[in-house]
Each structure stands twice: as structure tokens, then as C-alpha cells.
Amino acid sequence: MAVATIDDIRGAIAERKTTAATLAHDFYSRIKKEDLEIGAFLTLCEERALAQAGRIDAMAAEGKPLPPLAGVPLAIKDVMMTSGVRTTAGSKILDDFIPPYDCTAVARLEAAGAVILGKLNCDEFAMGSSTENSAYHVVRNPRDKSRVPGGSSGGSAAAVAAEMAVAALGSDTGGSIRQPASFCGVVGLKPTYGRVSRYGLIAFASSLDHIGPFAKTVKDAALVLRTIAGRDPMDSTSAELPVPDYVAELEKPVRGSAQPLKVGVAKEYFGAGLDPEVRAVVEAAIQKLAELGCEVVPISLPHTEYAIPAYYIVATAEASANLARFDGVRYGFRAKANTLSEMYRKTRDGGFGMEVKRRIMLGTYALSAGYYDAYYLKAQKVRTLLTRDFDEAFKKVDVIAAPTCPTPAFKLGEKVNDPLAMYLADIYTVTANLAGIPGISIPCGDNHEKLPIGLQLFARHFDEATLLRVAHAYEQTR
Amino acid sequence: MKVTDKDVAYVADLANLDLTGEERARMLRDLNSILEYIERLGELDTGNVAPMAQVSDRYGVDESRHGSERFAYAIREDVKDGLRKSLPHQVALDNAPDTDGTFFEVPKVIER
Numbered sequence: 001m002a003v004a005t006i007d008d009i010r011g012a013i014a015e016r017k018t019t020a021a022t023l024a025h026d027f028y029s030r031i032k033k034e035d036l037e038i039g040a041f042l043t044l045c046e047e048r049a050l051a052q053a054g055r056i057d058a059m060a061a062e063g064k065p066l067p068p069l070a071g072v073p074l075a076i077k078d079v080m081m082t083s084g085v086r087t088t089a090g091s092k093i094l095d096d097f098i099p100p101y102d103c104t105a106v107a108r109l110e111a112a113g114a115v116i117l118g119k120l121n122c123d124e125f126a127m128g129s130s131t132e133n134s135a136y137h138v139v140r141n142p143r144d145k146s147r148v149p150g151g152s153s154g155g156s157a158a159a160v161a162a163e164m165a166v167a168a169l170g171s172d173t174g175g176s177i178r179q180p181a182s183f184c185g186v187v188g189l190k191p192t193y194g195r196v197s198r199y200g201l202i203a204f205a206s207s208l209d210h211i212g213p214f215a216k217t218v219k220d221a222a223l224v225l226r227t228i229a230g231r232d233p234m235d236s237t238s239a240e241l242p243v244p245d246y247v248a249e250l251e252k253p254v255r256g257s258a259q260p261l262k263v264g265v266a267k268e269y270f271g272a273g274l275d276p277e278v279r280a281v282v283e284a285a286i287q288k289l290a291e292l293g294c295e296v297v298p299i300s301l302p303h304t305e306y307a308i309p310a311y312y313i314v315a316t317a318e319a320s321a322n323l324a325r326f327d328g329v330r331y332g333f334r335a336k337a338n339t340l341s342e343m344y345r346k347t348r349d350g351g352f353g354m355e356v357k358r359r360i361m362l363g364t365y366a367l368s369a370g371y372y373d374a375y376y377l378k379a380q381k382v383r384t385l386l387t388r389d390f391d392e393a394f395k396k397v398d399v400i401a402a403p404t405c406p407t408p409a410f411k412l413g414e415k416v417n418d419p420l421a422m423y424l425a426d427i428y429t430v431t432a433n434l435a436g437i438p439g440i441s442i443p444c445g446d447n448h449e450k451l452p453i454g455l456q457l458f459a460r461h462f463d464e465a466t467l468l469r470v471a472h473a474y475e476q477t478r
Numbered sequence: 479m480k481v482t483d484k485d486v487a488y489v490a491d492l493a494n495l496d497l498t499g500e501e502r503a504r505m506l507r508d509l510n511s512i513l514e515y516i517e518r519l520g521e522l523d524t525g526n527v528a529p530m531a532q533v534s535d536r537y538g539v540d541e542s543r544h545g546s547e548r549f550a551y552a553i554r555e556d557v558k559d560g561l562r563k564s565l566p567h568q569v570a571l572d573n574a575p576d577t578d579g580t581f582f583e584v585p586k587v588i589e590r
Contacts, residue, residue, distance in 0.1 A: 101562075101571045193533040200520070207532035234550055237534045309516040321494060328581050332571035340587045345496045353506070355564050357495060361505055362512060364493040365481070378519050380529030385522065387530060417509050418516055436533030461533075 006072050006166060006220045010113075013060050013071040020060075020071030021054035024115050026169075027073040029162045031117070039139045039158040040149075042078050042084075044118035045085045049073075052115045054467030061327030069227060070113035075165035077121040077156045079126050080106055080211070081200040089202045090124040090134040090152075093326050093333045093351030103200025104235070105169060105211045105228040112227045117165055119131065124172055124353045125323065126204045128152045129179060129425040132416050133355045139147050140412070143185055143452060147409040150180030150425075153214070157184035160214045167215040171201060173208045174311055175429025178441035181214055182404035182454025185443045187471070189221045192462045194239035194438030196225075205318035206237075208311075208433040218442060218472040222246035225464060241462055248459030249465040250472040261470065263294045264397030268304035269428055275407045278453050281445035282403045285455045288477050289401065297397050301389040304431060306382050311430040312423060313366050313379035320363030326351060358419060387435040390407050394460045399470050402428055404441040404454035428456060438464050442471050481509045 004012075013016045035041050056071040058340060076082065079089045081099035088094045102110075110116060110253060123133035131139045131154025139154040141147040142162040149158040151369065153170030155179035160168050170177040172190040181188025189212045196211045203209060213224035229243045251393050265286060270279060325403045328334035328347030352360070366375035382448030391398060415422045432439040437458050444455035459467035486505050490497050497505065539548050567580075576583040 038481075097573055100565055100572065187488070215509055237532070239534075242553075247547075288565070306519055306522060309519050312512065313516060313519075324494070328575060330570075332575075334575035336512065337585055340585050342570055343585050344494045348494055349496050349498075354501070357497065357501065358505065358508055360493050361486070361489055362509060365485070365489045365509065368489060368492060375519075378524060379529040379532075380531060381524035382522060383518055384527050385524070385553075386528040387533075401543070421511075422510055 004166060005217055006069060006223050008367045009072050009166060010066055010068070010070045013056065014066050014313065016060060017289045020056040021050060021116055021388035023071060023073055024117070025201060027117055027164065031082060034164060037140060038142055038158050038162055038164075039137045039269045040120055040155040040162065040164060041075070041118045042088060042090070042121050042136055042155070044147065045082065045116060045443060047396050048085060049115045049117050052110060052156050055111055056115070056411075057244055067111070067113035068223060069109060072114050072166050073117050073118045074114045074160050075156070075168045076106055076108060076244070077122050077153050077170045079169065079171050079204075080169060081202070082106055082116070084121065085119065087202070088136070089126070090122045090136065091341050091351065091353070091356070092135045093347070094331070097331055099173065099200075101200065103431045104197040104232045108222070108228050109169070114438050120159055121154070123152035124157055124356050125202065126152040126173055126176055127319070127355050127359055129175070129199050129422050130410070131155065131180075132412065133353060134230040135353050136375065136410060137236070140195030141184055141409050143450065144409065146411055147451070148183065148412055150183035150409060152176040152395060154180050156214045157186055160184070160186045160414060161442035167213055167220050169211060169224075169228075171204075172212055172433065173204050174315060174433050175343065175426040177210075177212050177214065178404050178429050178439055178454065178456060179426065181441040182456075183409035186214055186216060187218055187221045187440065187442050188212070189225060189440045189464075190432060190438060191229065191464055192438045194237050195232045195438070195462065195464065196228050196247055197235040199234035205315040207318060208315055210433070215363055218468055218475050219247060219250055221440070222250055222468045222472075239462070244465050245431055246465060247358065248466055248470055252469055254470055254473045260293050260295045260298050261399065261466070262397040263289050263299050263470070264393050264400040265391070266299050266301040266304070266400060266402065267400035268301050268442065273406050273424070273427070278403050278405070278407060278446040280457055281447070281453045282401075283423060285444035285474065286401050289474060292453040292473050292477065297401070299393045299397060301393060301431070303382065303385045303389050307386055307431045307434060308423060308427055310379040310382040310386065310428070311434060313375050314434070316359045316363030316385060317376050318363070319365050320367065322358070323352075323360055355419070383434045385432055390431075390458070398459065398466055400458040402456045402458070404428060404456040408447050408449070408453055437461055440467055440471050440474060444474070445460045456465060480513050481506060
């Protein structure tokens with residue numbers, strides 16, 4: 001199967017060169033072969049996929065105009081609810097959970113004609129940076145099967161990289177779309193907070209959670225974003241702002257007639273801990289942006305080193321509250337017990353994995369009497385400082401360029417017993433979640449072991465159009 | 479060591495977790511190592527910095543108004559039947575581990 005883009009597939013179906021049903025069958029055959037080794041999928045929903053493919057094929061047969069994602073085989077991280085299709089969040093506590101409604105982003109994809117193949121593996125409740133915290137099985141990086149795919153959306157990145165889906169949805173609370181995209185050599189986009197509805201996303205940290213696409217090309221990511229973005233009355237934090245035609249925006253030149261686009265480079269993203277090969281490849285990519293006519297401007301984001309500590313307080317505090325709902329009463333696993341209190345404890349003890357418990361403990365501690373001001377309130381204030389850093393920077397530049405991760409994909413098992421080392425894998429990505437600005441990771445080269453390296457770009461709030469335009473222009477040079 | 483055995487037990491209790499002896503030992507070690515890293519937030523003077531609870535507050539908030547009026551952007555008209563129809567009773571019970579067909583059932587709460 002050749003690398004196919006969304007437009008290729010929609011075109012082939014419209015011209016009757018293939019059918020959505022044939023494509024769905026082809027992808028399932030590939031998944032059933034390749035995924036034995038990779039482990040990207042947790043659940044396949046063939047019945048739902050083939051019913052949708054049938055609707056698209058009927059439209060094509062009647063010569064009706066096809067919707068923008070007609071017949072395109074996609075897959076969804078298993079933290080987004082799919083009506084009637086098991087949704088686990090990678091946790092044993094939701095092992096048999098069948099949601100009664102669809103996540104808005106998933107419903108919008110299907111309304112645009114997409115064929116949802118199945119649900120993708122991830123770290124339990126999206127807590128992790130390697131997908132090794134999945135309660136089900138690990139995911140292997142398709143580029144080097146001894147390595148992690150990144151996380152927490154490791155299944156999404158691996159499925160797209162191994163061509164088991166044309167594009168996928170992931171969620172990004174601290175880098176969980178961009179970091180695995182970088183590790184697997186695909187495009188991953190975290191939109192602005194409020195750009196995409198979170199309705200039907202199983203909550204980890206509500207003020208930091210984002211839904212966004214993985215794709216092979218920037219244009220496909222733009223197509224998916226255009227489909228899922230926009231106000232949803234079911235999520236009061238989804239913004240009441242018009243959705244630009246991101247695909248049309250891609251074609252605008254990066255060197256405008258009046259002023260060149262300004263690309264900021266912050267020294268704090270190129271300091272100690274950055275792998276020298278990653279640095280060289282990312283610097284070469286920034287040089288390419290200069291050759292495209294962008295003006296490269298040195299900037300400073302002075303509070304960057306405080307992002308990880310602030311993030312791990314805010315994220316775990318919110319998680320400790322969000323995960324209180326898993327008590328064995330209304331859904332999910334329930335342990336046998338004689339009293340209600342014992343039932344809660346045994347259910348949560350048996351249902352949650354170690355990393356989830358660790359984060360609930362850290363968050364509960366940070367919110368507990370006597371520590372609230374020192375930890376939670378302090379972290380929220382530092383969040384303000386980090387956001388101001390970006391506000392100041394975006395007075396001078398239109399886009400900021402940085403590495404997505406300090407290293408390429410690490411080995412399976414390498415960091416599994418050192419939570420702090422694992423947290424530091426997110427050092428360049430958590431800032432965008434705290435500030436709510438959009439960020440994208442695009443492949444920009446390989447290291448000497450042929451492991452992919454990602455270039456990360458940030459833009460102003462709700463300026464995905466510029467972000468995607470620069471990413472697309474860079475992609476065309478490769 | 480900032481966090482003690484006693485703290486771990488207290489926080490686990492707040493979080494409705496029991497934790498095994500082995501898990502408690504790991505938690506003690508991990509929480510101390512993570513909190514030690516987090517201590518560096520203390521290097522920053524945040525005396526005059528307002529806390530940021532969420533990103534959305536940056537767009538619509540009208541600082542010239544007072545109290546909840548500041549958040550007028552987030553207010554919408556009441557919808558008589560709800561934004562979405564409530565789940566049918568049976569559907570809401572479908573995922574429950576134990577019900578009597580009408581209510582969720584749990585172990586007895588009140589001793590008499």
C-alpha cells in the first residue's frame with residue numbers, strides 16, 4: 001500500500017477507482033498483520049467502520065459530492081468516547097466500559113465522512129511519555145521496534161507511522177501528541193486551548209488537555225483540524241471564534257509582500273540536556289526557514305526551566321480531582337468488599353496502575369491543607385509567568401522554533417523505573433500546554449541510527465493558520 | 479526527606495487508595511524525589527503575580543466588571559430541554575457493576 005493522503009483517498013473514491021469498503025478491508029488486513037508486533041490498537045470496530053464505508057460508497061455510486069474526509073480510514077486514541085465501542089483510557093478500571101455517546105471530535109470526523117477503524121493504545125489515562133504505562137501492552141516504535149513510540153499517544157503515532165491509519169486523533173496534556181509524533185517521524189498538532197471541543201475526552205487535567213491530529217503531512221493535519229475545530233455548546237471552554245480554512249491558508253507564501261515572517265529561537269530550548277545530533281538537525285531546519293525568507297530572531301523565554309515543576313503540580317492536582325469519579329459505582333471495575341469505603345479503596349487500588357496512583361498521590365498532596373499555597377498556588381503563579389514569556393516573545397515574532405524533544409526515541413524499559421527522568425522527556429512541550437498556545441511537531445531529519453527528529457513550532461493563541469503555513473513551507477523543502 | 483510515611487498514609491487516605499506496603503515504600507521515594515525537583519519553584523518571586531487557573535480566562539474576561547459579571551462571556555441562555563437529552567435510565571445503568579434495575583447498588587453504608 002503506497003503512502004496515501006486524505007485527498008488521494010477521497011479522490012480515488014470519488015472517481016470510483018476504489019471503494020471505501022475495499023480500503024477499510026485493506027487497512028484491517030494490514031493492521032491484523034503489522035499490529036501483532038507493534039501493538040498500536042486496543043479495539044477494532046469493523047462493523048461501525050464498514051457501515052460508514054457503505055454510506056460513503058452509496059454516495060459515490062450516486063455521483064453525489066463527497067464530504068471532505070469521505071472514506072478516509074482514521075483511528076482514535078482510546079481516551080475519546082465512541083458510542084457502543086469499548087473505551088478504556090488504557091486502564092483496567094475501564095476494561096469493559098462501553099460509552100453511551102460520542103466525543104464531539106469523533107462525531108465531527110464521521111460527519112465529514114471518515115471511517116473510524118478502531119481505538120488506539122496509550123499510557124493509562126494519558127499519563128506517561130512512552131506508552132509503557134498502558135495497562136494492556138506496550139507499543140513498539142515502527143522505526144525501531146526496540147524503542148518506545150513516545151507517549152502518551154504512542155498508539156496514534158505508531159498507527160500513522162506504520163500506515164495502519166491515514167491519520168489519527170491523539171490528546172496532548174503535556175506533549176502527548178507532539179512528543180510521540182517526533183519519536184515516530186510523523187506530524188502531530190496540538191491546537192490552541194479552546195480550538196477543539198473536549199466533550200467526550202476522558203479528562204486527565206482539564207485546563208491542559210487538548211485533542212489534535214496525527215498525520216503524514218501538514219496538509220492532512222490541517223484537513224483534520226478544520227473538521228474538528230470550532231465551538232461546541234457541550235464544552236464551555238471551546239472558543240466562540242470562527243474556524244479559518246486551514247488548508248487554503250497553507251498556500252499563502254511565508255515571505256509576504258511587505259514583511260517576512262519572524263521566527264523566534266529561544267536559547268532556553270537549546271541548553272544543557274539537548275542531544276547534540278538533535279540540536280544540529282533542528283538548527284539546520286531553522287536555517288531552512290531562513291532560506292525560505294523567514295527572519296530568524298533570537299528571543300528569550302526566561303522561565304522555561306520552571307515549566308516541568310509547575311506542570312507536574314497543576315496536572316497532578318487536576319488529575320487527582322478528575323480521577324475521583326472512578327469509584328466502582330456507576331461504571332468500570334468494582335472490587336468485592338463489605339463496606340462502601342472498602343469498595344472505593346479496593347476498586348481504585350486494583351483498577352489503577354502505579355503511575356496513575358503516583359500522580360493522584362502527588363496531586364492530592366499538593367492540594368492538601370498546609371501545602372496548597374506552597375505548591376498549587378505557587379505553580380499557578382508560575383504558569384502566569386510562563387504565559388507572559390510567550391506574550392512578550394510574540395510581540396517580536398510570529399512563530400517560535402525549537403526541538404520537540406531533547407533526544408530521539410529511547411529504548412523500551414530505559415526510563416520505566418525513574419519517574420522524574422520520564423517527566424523530563426516533556427521539557428520542551430509542557431510550556432505550550434500551560435500557556436495554551438498551539439504547537440506542532442514535524443519531521444526534520446534522522447540521527448545516525450535513523451531515528452526521527454522533530455522540529456517543534458509554536459504560534460500565538462488561535463493562530464494555527466500561521467503555524468501550519470510555516471510547517472507546510474518547511475515540509476515542501478524536504 | 480520532606481514526605482514521611484505518615485504523610486503517605488494520610489494522603490492515600492484522602493485519595494481513597496490503600497496501597498500495598500511495597501507501593502507505599504515506592505511512593506515515599508518517588509514523591510520525595512519529585513518534590514525535591516519541584517522545590518525550585520521557590521526560587522521565583524511570585525509576590526505580585528496573579529495565579530492562572532486556566533487559559534480561557536485570558537480571552538473573554540472583562541476586568542472592568544465585578545464578581546461573576548467578569549465572566550459574562552461564558553454565560554449562555556438556559557436551554558429548556560438541556561443541551562443534550564438526558565441519557566435514558568437504562569442506558570445510564572448499562573455500565574454499572576451492580577444495580578437493582580432502578581438504582582446503582584453499593585455495599586451497605588449505614589450500620590444499624
